[in-house]
Amino acid sequence: MNDSGRLPLDTALEIAQENNIILRRTPRSVAIWAANKRVPGIVRRTLKKHRDTIRSMLAEHRVETCPAPQLHMRAWYYAGQVYRCGLCEQLNIL
Numbered sequence: 001m002n003d004s005g006r007l008p009l010d011t012a013l014e015i016a017q018e019n020n021i022i023l024r025r026t027p028r029s030v031a032i033w034a035a036n037k038r039v040p041g042i043v044r045r046t047l048k049k050h051r052d053t054i055r056s057m058l059a060e061h062r063v064e065t066c067p068a069p070q071l072h073m074r075a076w077y078y079a080g081q082v083y084r085c086g087l088c089e090q091l092n093i094l
C-alpha cells in the first residue's frame with residue numbers, strides 16, 4: 001500500500017471501527033484515540049483530511065462513527081437516508 005496516499009473515507013472509518021479507534025469532536029477538528037496501538041499514518045491522514053465530514057457525522061450520531069459497534073448495533077436505526085446509533089444519541093457521544 002502506498003503509505004503517502006490516502007484511503008476512501010468509508011474505508012478509513014471501517015478500519016478505525018475494526019481497530020477500536022475512537023473519533024471525537026474537538027472545537028475545530030477531530031481527535032483520534034487509540035488505546036494501545038499506533039494508528040496507521042494513512043488512516044490518520046485520511047481521517048484528518050475529512051475532519052469536517054466526520055464532525056458532521058459525529059454530530060448526527062451516524063453508525064459509521066459509532067465507537068462500539070458490537071455493543072451498540074442493537075440500537076442502530078434508519079433515519080431517512082442514513083443509519084444512526086440510538087445509544088450514541090442517548091449518551092450524547094460527540
Ligand SMILES: [Zn+2]
Pocket residue numbers: 066067068069072085086087088089
Ligand atoms: Zn453507538
